[in-house]
Amino acid sequence: MFIQTLVTGLAIGGIYALMAVGYSLVFSILNFSNFAYGSIIMLGAYIGYYLLMEMGVPVYLAIGGSIAGAALLCLLNERLAYSTLRKRNAPSLYFMISAMGTSIFLENFVYATIGSRFYAFPEVLTQQNFSFGGVSIGMLDVFAIVFSFIAIYGLHYFLQNSRTGIAIRAASYDMQVSQLNGVNIARTIGWVFLLAGALAGISGMFLGMKYMVYPTMGWITNKAYIAAVIGGLGSLPGAVVGGLLLGVLETFVSAYVSSVVRDVFSFSLLVVLLLVLPTGLFGKFLEEKV
Amino acid sequence: MKMRWLVLVMLAILATVAAGCGTAGDDNVIKIGNAVALTGDNSTWGQAEKNALEMEIEKINAKGGVLGKKLQLVAYDTRADATEGVNVTKRLVSDKVAGIIGPGQSGVAIAMSSVAEPAKVPFIATSATNPKVTVDDKTNKVRKYAFRTCFIDPFQGTVAAQFAAKELKATTAAIVYDVGSDYSAWLGKYFTAEFEKQGGKIVANEAFRSGELDYRAILGKIKGTNPEVIFIPTMQKEAALVMKQAADLGIKTKFVGGDGWGSPDLLTLGGSAVEGSYFVNLASMDDPDIQNFIKEYQEKYKADPIMPNPVMAIDALYALVDAMNKTNSADPVKIAEQLEKTKDLPVLSGKLTIDPNTHDPLNKPAIIQEVKDGKFIFKSKFVTQ
Numbered sequence: 001m002f003i004q005t006l007v008t009g010l011a012i013g014g015i016y017a018l019m020a021v022g023y024s025l026v027f028s029i030l031n032f033s034n035f036a037y038g039s040i041i042m043l044g045a046y047i048g049y050y051l052l053m054e055m056g057v058p059v060y061l062a063i064g065g066s067i068a069g070a071a072l073l074c075l076l077n078e079r080l081a082y083s084t085l086r087k088r089n090a091p092s093l094y095f096m097i098s099a100m101g102t103s104i105f106l107e108n109f110v111y112a113t114i115g116s117r118f119y120a121f122p123e124v125l126t127q128q129n130f131s132f133g134g135v136s137i138g139m140l141d142v143f144a145i146v147f148s149f150i151a152i153y154g155l156h157y158f159l160q161n162s163r164t165g166i167a168i169r170a171a172s173y174d175m176q177v178s179q180l181n182g183v184n185i186a187r188t189i190g191w192v193f194l195l196a197g198a199l200a201g202i203s204g205m206f207l208g209m210k211y212m213v214y215p216t217m218g219w220i221t222n223k224a225y226i227a228a229v230i231g232g233l234g235s236l237p238g239a240v241v242g243g244l245l246l247g248v249l250e251t252f253v254s255a256y257v258s259s260v261v262r263d264v265f266s267f268s269l270l271v272v273l274l275l276v277l278p279t280g281l282f283g284k285f286l287e288e289k290v
Numbered sequence: 291m292k293m294r295w296l297v298l299v300m301l302a303i304l305a306t307v308a309a310g311c312g313t314a315g316d317d318n319v320i321k322i323g324n325a326v327a328l329t330g331d332n333s334t335w336g337q338a339e340k341n342a343l344e345m346e347i348e349k350i351n352a353k354g355g356v357l358g359k360k361l362q363l364v365a366y367d368t369r370a371d372a373t374e375g376v377n378v379t380k381r382l383v384s385d386k387v388a389g390i391i392g393p394g395q396s397g398v399a400i401a402m403s404s405v406a407e408p409a410k411v412p413f414i415a416t417s418a419t420n421p422k423v424t425v426d427d428k429t430n431k432v433r434k435y436a437f438r439t440c441f442i443d444p445f446q447g448t449v450a451a452q453f454a455a456k457e458l459k460a461t462t463a464a465i466v467y468d469v470g471s472d473y474s475a476w477l478g479k480y481f482t483a484e485f486e487k488q489g490g491k492i493v494a495n496e497a498f499r500s501g502e503l504d505y506r507a508i509l510g511k512i513k514g515t516n517p518e519v520i521f522i523p524t525m526q527k528e529a530a531l532v533m534k535q536a537a538d539l540g541i542k543t544k545f546v547g548g549d550g551w552g553s554p555d556l557l558t559l560g561g562s563a564v565e566g567s568y569f570v571n572l573a574s575m576d577d578p579d580i581q582n583f584i585k586e587y588q589e590k591y592k593a594d595p596i597m598p599n600p601v602m603a604i605d606a607l608y609a610l611v612d613a614m615n616k617t618n619s620a621d622p623v624k625i626a627e628q629l630e631k632t633k634d635l636p637v638l639s640g641k642l643t644i645d646p647n648t649h650d651p652l653n654k655p656a657i658i659q660e661v662k663d664g665k666f667i668f669k670s671k672f673v674t675q
Contacts, residue, residue, distance in 0.1 A: 001510055005510060008504075008506045115333070116330055116333045117334065136538065136539055136540050210503075211503045212559055214527075219501070250507075251504075254508060255508070255510055255511055258496075258497065259507060259508050260469050260499055263499065
């Protein structure tokens with residue numbers, strides 16, 4: 001049971017990690033938490049579901065479509081909800097409120113247009129199991145963990161080695177100074193949102209396959225947000241470690257204590273950790289940009 | 291200049307609203323309220339309920355209406371949420387409805403009582419099965435304006451436990467329930483009481499919080515106790531996920547549930563994992579008594595009515611109409627007094643008799659359905675003993 005719990009926890013943590021990276025990416029540049037991210041994940045899942053079930057495209061194309069669609073939506077989100085605020089140098093609190101508004105808007109938009117029904121992906125994708133030594137793990141979980149790590153590593157590589165990546169990292173230290181040095185801030189921020197959106201598409205697809213597709217599925221990003229804070233907001237390795245840690249811890253609390261107190265536990269962990277390490281495990285001290 | 295336009299637009303809106311209010315006091319219609327979940331997790335039932343009521347009211351009106359007046363359905367969305375339920379009741383009271391049909395959720399119904407009782411407007415819950423809906427648990431007195439057309443959870447839990455013990459021959463059972471839902475938690479308790487009375491043993495009793503997506507941690511724990519039956523008194527979404535993830539973990543037992551399962555969603559979400567499971571329901575598509583209704587519904591809406599809410603709501607509508615005819619008035623207070631006396635009234639699901647002490651229907655049968663080949667199959671019928 002111990003190993004089974006650990007494996008299950010890692011599988012859940014992998015998806016938290018993927019979402020947490022998306023959060024951290026945006027936070028590292030704009031210094032605010034993009035609460036609309038959960039809704040983008042939800043829309044990514046709907047796009048994937050539509051492509052697969054209505055258009056009948058193969059799975060890998062549906063995943064691709066979900067990634068592309070969510071990335072574009074995330075970019076659109078930035079252009080509509082945040083770029084005007086950015087141009088006016090609004091404090092980050094306003095970004096956060098704008099993000100919450102966007103999130104509620106998108107959720108209700110789906111309610112009003114598509115409806116509140118639950119959708120499930122076909123079983124062929126979700127039913128296969130691996131079993132070894134009494135421990136069983138779904139094919140999808142293995143795939144999710146592997147794919148998450150590839151995506152996160154790809155992102156890391158991109159940030160370290162490409163011109164845009166370097167610009168993003170420069171902007172995350174100081175937007176004004178990097179702008180003076182010739183970095184096109186609008187374009188850089190656009191890239192950040194595209195990348196975060198792509199991760200949202202992957203997470204949405206996996207969440208949809210693992211559980212189901214419905215309008216409020218984006219709420220699970222609350223957990224990813226906690227994971228990002230535990231790891232240190234703005235730090236990508238921190239987000240990964242935070243996600244895995246939270247997933248494993250939660251599963252152990254559910255299995256050995258009670259699943260009722262699971263959230264009490266995660267949030268207490270957050271509070272205690274912030275008291276001891278105010279910037280999370282890997283975070284740098286960031287001053288609020290006002 | 292801009293400001294002036296804004297004022298004009300505002301005035302126009304106000305004028306429309308005022309005009310809308312003007313028609314509210316129409317003397318030639320009797321308004322029937324419907325507090326129903328049209329969005330959210332319970333909307334599949336709620337929308338079918340509203341459709342069925344509209345269809346039935348159309349028929350009644352075509353035959354000349356009630357007391358020489360036309361019936362008019364006023365349906366508001368509760369989103370299956372207690373706070374919304376209270377707001378909706380307030381709106382319906384101010385709309386001067388003769389009575390309210392719904393809600394379908396016990397938590398919403400209990401909250402609604404706080405408005406319906408002082409306003410003296412009766413509501414007839416459709417699928418709210420918790421005993422506290424009609425009986426105030428503090429004073430142990432029946433709520434004067436709360437009624438229902440469905441059986442209650444102690445009966446449902448008993449039926450499920452007897453079915454598990456007698457027909458499935460189970461001696462050990464595990465329960466997975468939602469601690470955030472009165473319906474789920476109490477149904478689990480009633481099941482436990484009867485299952486133990488039948489000589490069975492509850493080997494695991496695991497709770498989760500509403501909205502949970504991943505049950506593998508608690509299922510891993512249950513797997514170790516090796517139960518013969520797992521009872522899941524939750525709604526269709528949770529039940530489907532639990533069974534799916536149990537299959538992932540290689541758990542091979544029989545699953546039993548309550549009337550919260552009775553949605554096609556259970557089949558689409560659960561897929562092959564829900565095959566061979568059983569649940570207690572209030573009404574079944576196979577019931578020969580309601581075939582006419584099902585046919586009419588299918589012709590009108592090109593879809594199946596999602597059981598059991600449409601049937602329960604039409605039962606409630608008949609009860610209201612009967613009370614209006616007998617008292618010769620649309621006064622909510624008189625209707626409530628008459629509803630209590632309802633006896634052997636022919637309704638869609640059979641004959642309705644309201645117990646004046648509890649406001650619950652008497653001798654309401656429970657149906658056990660089996661999931662087989664992606665369909666709900668009628669298995670057996672239980673009647674209160």
